Amino acid sequence: MMTYGKVLFSTEVDSAIKTKKPIVALESTIISHGMPYPQNYEMALDVESKVRSAGAVPATIAIIGGELRAGLSTSEIEAFAKKGTQITKVSRRDMPIVIAKKLDGATTVASTMIIASLAGIPIFATGGIGGVHREAETTMDISADLEELAQTNVAVISSGAKSILDIGLTLEYLETKGVPVLGYQTLDMPAFYTRESGFKVDARVESAQEVASILHAKWKTGLKGGVVIANPVPAAYSLDLKDMECVIENALAEMKQKGIKGKDSTPFLLGKVKELTAGKSLETNIQLVLNNARVAAEIAVAYSKQ
Ligand code: PSU
């Protein structure tokens, strides 16, 4: 009989939990569906070493053979990177199917939050969160990431939401669901490839200590749900907002024409953006994830000291 809801840890993560070391959860959809091989493999390993050098332990999360896992071996990460989109993208909805069939699953922000929460890991770093899609008023395409942020006590450090989404509506949705959006050393809501989106965050925070105190305040008050920490891409790697808008319009038009919808939208748009920016977006994507891993590790260290 399988024990449901149990997370299997790597030796490193297991000992970090036992000795109460700060841990940073990492997702696996970004590996299998977010970028091509071999850059995805290198990124996943580099992100882990960034977390380690900032004094925390990385826990890459995935479902392997139907089991919830926190902390993958190098060869498991390599398999997820190489198999890419052959690995099922798993959000909350897909979890029971993949678990029951004992399949492998690349976890999104939503399902990574679920597994991190089961594992007792409150800090999670990624690239970008899902959100309300443009034209959601007719497609109803709203990422399950937002509902997860409403109910699961995990802080997500990201570079905001990509402008393939409707960032204004995404912020409205998060407000309705009671999810604070903190700008890391900025008041501007970043839009993944760019440091600004034209929208503001709810509060600017200056340091990892300040974020940690807000997390403690939220959860110790008994307020359930996550917190979004929006950390803009380093200026040296940011792309031009107007150029990106044009690229995204083109990608969206092609997606509509091809009739691509649902869970395939995000991977399609990401691939298209990469193609249309001649690979420049890939370098930006990698750099922002590395930067988020570092900030998340600093937050995890500060959180465990308070
Ligand atoms: N945004 C990115 N890169 C990604 C994703 C989002 O810039 O790889 C992935 C994340 O795993 C996120 C998921 O949780 O896409 C959202 O997919 P959907 O919109 O189908 O919920």
Ligand code: MN
């Ligand atoms: Mn969707």
